Amino acid sequence: MTPFEQIRRDQDRSPATGLRYLARWLRHRLPTGLYARSLLIIILPMLILQTVVAFVFMERHWQLVTERLSSAVTRDISAVIALIEAYPSPQDYGQMVQIAKERLNLTIAMEPGSELPPARPRPFFSILDQILSDQIERQIRRPFWIDTVGDSGLVEIRIVLDQGILQIFARRNEAYASNTHIFLVWMVGTSLVLIIISILFLRGQIRPILALANAAESFGKGQRPPDDFSPRGADEVRRAGLAFILMRERIERQMEQRTAMLSGVSHDLRTILTRFKLQLALAGDDPELDNLNQDVDDMQTMLEGYLDFAKGEAEEDVGQIRLGELFEKLATDFALHKKTLTYTIEGDEAIAVRPNAFTRLVTNLASNARRYATKLNIEARHTAKWLVVIFDDDGPGIPQSARDDVFKPFFRLDEARNLDASGTGLGLAIARDIARSHGGNVTLEDSPLGGLRAVIRIPV
Template sequence: MTLFDQIRRDREKGPATGFAVATRWLRYRLPTGLFARSILIIILPMLILQTVVAFVFMERHWQLVTERLSAAVTRDISAVIELLDRYPGAEDFDQIVDVAASRLNLIVSREPGTELPPPRPRPFFSILDQILSDEIARQISRPFWIDTVGDSRLVEIRIVLGDNTLRILARRSEAYASNTHIFLVWMVSTALVLIVISILFLRGQIRPILALADAAESFGKGQRPPGGFSPRGADEVRRAGLAFILMRERIERQIEQRTAMLAGVSHDLRTILTRFRLQLALTSDGPELDSLNQDVDDMQIMLEGYLEFAKGEIEEDVGSLDLTVLFSKLDDDFALHGKTLTWRIEGESTVQVRPNAFARLVTNLASNARRYANTLEIVARQTPKWLVVTFDDDGPGIPADSRDDVFKPFFRLDEARNLDASGTGLGLAIARDIARSHGGNVVLEDSHLGGLRAVIRVPL
């Protein structure tokens, strides 16, 4: 089912609450694979934890350290202003500037005028501007202007002092906790290392599950797992893999036992039929003799049909089958019986299936159409994932309510396509059995030619 089908199905259920809408939104957008979901289970809590640490703990740490550093710088500036108020002379000013530069790491200068520049826009996510402004307003209580953006290493502060403006340059590192990012770098680097280790570990755990899925899919298609399959991974995955191997062995053993039993029964009955033929050959001719010979022939055909149905082809390996060659043989067979067959192939003509079994599947459906119709159209379409073969004929067709029943072994309609004097009622059953052994199916529909349409759909 596609995403649009799921959305349409949910809409048909009627209006939903906000929580249900949010749940559907997440379900449609979150990954569906086990590996991707496991990665999310690991990464999301780690991201949430780091976000909480960064925006709660670190923010408080930055704020506390920055408050103390800004308060210390502001006290130094306040001391310089106090000295300038007490000693306003020019010589005293030069000495105060030298002391501020050598002892307090402050570059102090005086400019005429009291006009301050317009306020600078505050940078996003910066606590220095707010804290330093609060400290200057609290300790100095004079008009001021600050700039923390211009020079990344210095902070410029201008304070109105009488008829002049005092310009002070302080080091940013002495007013702001600038080395806190080291903790963030270590935290993010450690998280990345842990994520890489988790990905490598998860890949090792997911790989056995994928191998088990591939083995089950191959077995469903009647194929052997590529390269063999052995349980690996965690204990639970090993148990699942071992259970799959035991199940596969039981199924194969049951099929072999069924085949061997019916082969033995067929062999024994053939021996009896051979004696019947010899005895009938020594009997004089007559109408009764012809009837007995016909009965023996019918029994021989029935035995072969039973054996063919039970034998299966699960032991056959996957190989290449050229549909062009197969359809050409069917074309010759139809021409021999005076019937019309047209076919075309869309895509590659070579497919990877079990050749003998798939050829029998196509032949059974084509022979069934040849027996009851005059015209048959075959269209084979091969995509990267599927092989679809469609059979359309102009025969009498099969009633819609009986199209599932005709695939049952030994089922026969009173007046329909599979009513044949020599038939066993196993043709369509064998066809569906082969299709399902490939992991696909055979379905019957109405044909545009007025008869029956049979569709083979198997994965590649």
């Protein structure tokens, strides 16, 4: 092993590397939502605190109290045994039974024989069984048998003596801290109440954040935000909501101003083009004027393309459109040009988009394929979260190095394919702009048919 490899191995084993691995593991396992994380911030410290308190209580207080009670009961039993051994006369035994019952709360009986019952299995968690057994072994030091299992309020103890087997029944609550569970019940019950209050409080705090996120997402998709949206919640959330409303108003105002300006420019330029057309029409049918007429038509087409790209379709409301009807119109157009278009649809055909904008998005991509390919296959998948439309053609395709540039306005491919019939290079730029206004995107890949694959991915 080289020194460099040794250093790398030592670094991988360092505590800092282990902490990074642990942090990465936790990052992938912990919830990502603010509501769930807030609950963890509240619940985890509470659980850790209660676990530590319960452990200390169980280890110290509960065990200590039980140990003292069991020690006291064992001393009483030891005293009874000492009296029996000191006064073995049968007439004295009856008086000892009465003293043990009245003074020590012990019920005793002497049985003949020297064999104890078989040992019973100890329960998994029985602090009384363990502590009482240890006390009897340490103080009495005789063979014994105990029974602490069951719901009875008594504990049975049998001890081997010279006179026989001494059977003792002691009260469980005198040898065991039986009311300790009340502390745990109160602790757990109080924690549940606090957790419920925290959940209700967090729901009230998270709801305004979710409303703000939904409003921002709707605005990012070009949809109208909810009419009832207003800043609510904590001061910071209110400030964020108010800032979003002001930002949205500024953007909408700028869009309205830009649209109004472009509409005025469009009206003026179209007026001039109309004059050109009228003058050319009055000039007669001179063949030399055909090129001028074509130039005027090209100028009008380019002007409409520029204005459409600049204005976009943000002002259009969201509506319903059926994918089957849209694809069928495209298939008819392909058939008129003696080309083939096939399509498949998975999921619901009806989608909620801006109809005119989405139609133009699909039409732009299909027109590019119709212009440069002979076959186009469209596959649409409508799931609960996404709408994915895949266009596969058998055309010449686009080089890998140019697939990002073709989405730039006015960019054209001189070698492979002209992406816009007007020569402006706005077809794919408009398509991506429409997809992103819906919150999605358009990407280009290699097609299994040998040409280009265009993928529309829009959240629904």
